[in-house]
Amino acid sequence: MNDFPQNPSTPPVSVALTALNIPHRVFTHVGPVDSLEQAAAERGQQPEQIVRTILFRLGEGEYALVLMAGPAQISWRALRQHMGRSRLTTASRDEVQQVTGYPIGAVAPFGLPQPLPVLIDESVLQQQEVSLGSGVRGVAIMLRTADLVAALPDAQVGRFRND
Numbered sequence: 001m002n003d004f005p006q007n008p009s010t011p012p013v014s015v016a017l018t019a020l021n022i023p024h025r026v027f028t029h030v031g032p033v034d035s036l037e038q039a040a041a042e043r044g045q046q047p048e049q050i051v052r053t054i055l056f057r058l059g060e061g062e063y064a065l066v067l068m069a070g071p072a073q074i075s076w077r078a079l080r081q082h083m084g085r086s087r088l089t090t091a092s093r094d095e096v097q098q099v100t101g102y103p104i105g106a107v108a109p110f111g112l113p114q115p116l117p118v119l120i121d122e123s124v125l126q127q128q129e130v131s132l133g134s135g136v137r138g139v140a141i142m143l144r145t146a147d148l149v150a151a152l153p154d155a156q157v158g159r160f161r162n163d
């Protein structure tokens with residue numbers, strides 16, 4: 001679990017980005033978010049601007065995060081090929097919480113208990129501004145895509161989606 005405060009006004013991802021001097025805004029939804037489309041509308045964005053951070057289990061105790069824009073679906077074949085694995089799975093709810101310190105729906109590649117490989121689908125880079133998890137459900141981080149990339153210098157960019 002992260003040692004960051006769980007106050008939505010200073011979610012853990014905002015704390016981590018501030019430490020990296022990455023400009024961003026915190027957006028708090030007024031009620032429960034039931035869909036990608038609802039989240040985008042409330043944030044004044046298109047669904048493609050919402051970045052989903054998905055944790056994959058590559059093997060025993062081995063994980064990677066994939067950042068995917070909006071409703072796009074992961075290409076399992078492309079991901080397996082890129083990672084050089086014949087088999088991988090999405091992490092379970094418990095694994096997500098344990099490995100990232102964040103609940104599903106609030107995961108981001110910042111402020112993690114330990115570093116993880118990060119893959120960014122090229123569709124994320126087609127947007128000027130994106131939003132992603134903050135570490136707290138119902139709260140998002142909004143930032144320029146260029147700042148997201150600058151904050152993840154070791155991330156690998158590729159095509160990991162189905163079209």
